[in-house]
Amino acid sequence: MSLRIEERKNIQVSTEEITRQRQFLEEVKQINYQKELKTGRKKLYHLVTFGCQMNENDSERLAGFLGEMGYAETENINDSDVIIYNTCCVRENAELKVYGHLGALKHLKEEKPELIIAVCGCMMQQPEVVEHIRKKYRHVDLIFGTHNLFKFPELLYTAISSNSPLVEVWETAGTIAEGMPIERKNGVKAWVTIMYGCNNFCSYCIVPYVRGRERSRSMEDIINEVRMLGQQGYKEIALLGQNVNSYGKDMKDGTSFAKLLYEIDKIEGIERVRFMTSHPKDLSDELIQAMRDCKKVCRHLHLPVQAGSTKVLKEMNRKYTKEQYLDLAARIKNAVPGIALTTDIIVGFPGETEEDFNDTIDVLEKVRFDSAYTFLYSKRTGTPAAKREDQVPEEVKKRRFDRLLEVQNRISREINDGYMGKEVEILVEGLSKNNDETYTGRTSTDKIVHFKGREELIGKLVTVRIEQVQTWSLFGTLIEK
Ligand code: SF4
Structure with missing residues (x-):
């Protein structure tokens, strides 16, 4: 060979x-x-x-x-x-x-x-x-x-x-390659990677070892790509990066993620802007202001908390405390009324006690996330947390996981119940998977909405009155204007 x-x-x-x-x-x-x-x-x-x-x-x-x-x-x-x-x-x-x-x-x-x-x-x-x-x-x-x-x-x-x-296989990343062809899967929404790599070394995560250090694409290249997407008829873009909040820091010229959002907000054709992932420690006041000011930035923020206990957060190397996270979530909700917060949570990080886990439940109850991606901690070879000897037994992890789901499902359902009878604007994404008359779209707050529609509505913003509510999706009737 x-x-x-x-x-x-x-x-x-x-x-x-x-x-x-x-x-x-x-x-x-x-x-x-x-x-x-x-x-x-x-x-x-x-x-x-x-x-x-x-x-x-x-x-x-x-x-x-x-x-x-x-x-x-x-x-x-x-x-x-x-x-x-x-x-x-x-x-x-x-x-x-x-x-x-x-x-x-x-x-x-x-x-x-x-x-x-x-x-x-x-x-x-x-x-x-x-x-x-x-x-x-x-x-x-x-x-x-x-x-x-x-x-x-x-x-x-x-x-x-x-x-x-x-x-x-290159061990270390170089600068960024521009000008590669691309064949996008979706005709309505497009992903735009704005930066690569991660500098954070959360103690459970392998990403910094395999994706290298943070490298931001130039603002000009991103703007040009988004402008082209607008001209091609895309309505929504999702800006991607392992930690979009530190976009531009490596350039050392004042470029920031907030400034990028203000520029993208001006681009014609694009109706909605989403982004992920946001590390709480790097979410600046400037960014909260940009989220409030930019009309196209969706009223949804994915803000991974990972754990509620300050002790566990420290061991995860997340660089924020429970109180700082709660304060940040409150400031965001204040500045952007109606914003939906979603999160990631790891259950059973090494050394997690019942008290630590209760802190996670407490954060769920206080922040009231619209939804949470929940994971059982699993060892990743090469990460500091994998070497720890105080791993949590599987049955304990599983029990905590079930309790967490129970709490989060209740909160998600309560939040969705608040949509009953309301008229919401959705971007129609396409046919629903199992029904050839039902179409699917999303609200700015990232709620999935099903309704009876027509093919020509795909890619359009329409209004739907919500008439049925479930934990993970909403159902309604199209309001013809
Ligand atoms: S969890 Fe996210 S922020 Fe932390 S090291 Fe992994 S990619 Fe970076």
Whole structure:
């Protein structure tokens, strides 16, 4: 097996480099075109994404490259010429699924030796994972990481033209690559990554080790992208980053996330702006003001608290106390009336006592989140919390988790009950999954609303009167104006 593991530091992704990648893209396109002429069959790819929206956004870039290279997407893995797994390492489950998928592909690769099997994303930034895949899944053709995704055309070209597996993972991130093609999944809402990496090293989290330090895209590049999205008819954008609140800090020229929001608020065509994720310790007064002032910024903020106990928060390295979080939530609610707050919570962090857990419940009751993403703590190798010996027994975690869900579900339902009979403005996103007459949209506060509608309403802001309420969604009737 020929192996190429490259370790690079502070690579500048120049426009020349992007042009070079475009040349590889053309090469693959030509190869595919010639084969299509011979066989009369278009080349197909199958792309599976694990993890967060940032990974989804990376996959949209891979899809952009593949589309320009002449591939079409297929759901049928057996028909594929290229299969890619864009992986996540935040939870063990997702990792195990990737190994399961890779194992199942062995026979397909034997039947179709020309098939290219590629794995990329956060998991590949861990050397032991790469080593494991090289040893156990020798039918994998291409492994690359998060920092060199822009090199995908060159990597794919090399994998196609050589018979040996290729591994190229950069240990450290370079600057940001602009000008890559993109194929967005949704025609109404678009993700825009504004920064990469994280400097925070929360003690349970693997992200800073695999995504590198914070790097912000230039304001100009972001504005241009959003402007183009507005011209293309997108109505909503979600600004993405591991911690959007520290956007611009690395530039050291006064650029800030709040200033970016003010600029984006002026862009024509875009009706709604969302963002995630916000670290509470970096949420400035300037940002609260921007959320209040910017008409297009949605009345919803995802503000992960993770735990309620100040002791646990300290051990998580979150850099805020319970009281500071409560104060922040109150100030946001005061400044932006009607705002919906949602959160992430980890149950059973090492050393969490019953009293600590009660602090988490107390925060739920005091803040009254609209919803919470709740997770049982699970060890991530390589993080400080995984080495601790005072792990909480599974049955205790499970009991606390159930209690937490009970409290949060009650609060979510009570908040949703308040919508009964109200008229709300929603952005229509599309047909509901299980019903071909029911359409789905979201309020500015991120509530899912189902209503009987028509196809031409997709992408429009409409008003719906809420007539039925559930814990996770609302149902109503369209008000024709
Ligand atoms: S802020 Fe903490 S939880 Fe979020 S990505 Fe960074 S280290 Fe992980």
